[in-house]
Amino acid sequence: MISIDLANDVEIAKELQDYLKSKGIDSHLEAAEIKIDKTAFDLKIFKSFLKYTKRTKHSVKKINPKLFLISISVGVEDLGMGTCEICGLVDFEEQLFSHRWTHGI
Numbered sequence: 001m002i003s004i005d006l007a008n009d010v011e012i013a014k015e016l017q018d019y020l021k022s023k024g025i026d027s028h029l030e031a032a033e034i035k036i037d038k039t040a041f042d043l044k045i046f047k048s049f050l051k052y053t054k055r056t057k058h059s060v061k062k063i064n065p066k067l068f069l070i071s072i073s074v075g076v077e078d079l080g081m082g083t084c085e086i087c088g089l090v091d092f093e094e095q096l097f098s099h100r101w102t103h104g105i
């Protein structure tokens, strides 16, 4: 199973489930998280969903091989936060600095 976290946005989660259904993909909705079978997972579907619903500020981010996050990506840097280039972890810059060491950078 692959989980797609909609960052607590229940509205978009429901829309995404309907969209997946229209593409013939079964999914399971739990609050603002959608679970779909690994074999049905295709990143392109989520990108086209955002395009289709005109959510230009949203982006799909890979958190780990089993978890993807769809959220508004602008503003992260404004909050003094950043993203780990290796695993995509979003955290405060100071935390990321020491976190990157765990990857051996």
Ligand SMILES: [Zn+2]
Residues within 6 Å of the ligand: 084, 085, 086, 087, 088, 089, 099, 100, 103
């Ligand atoms: Zn990392």
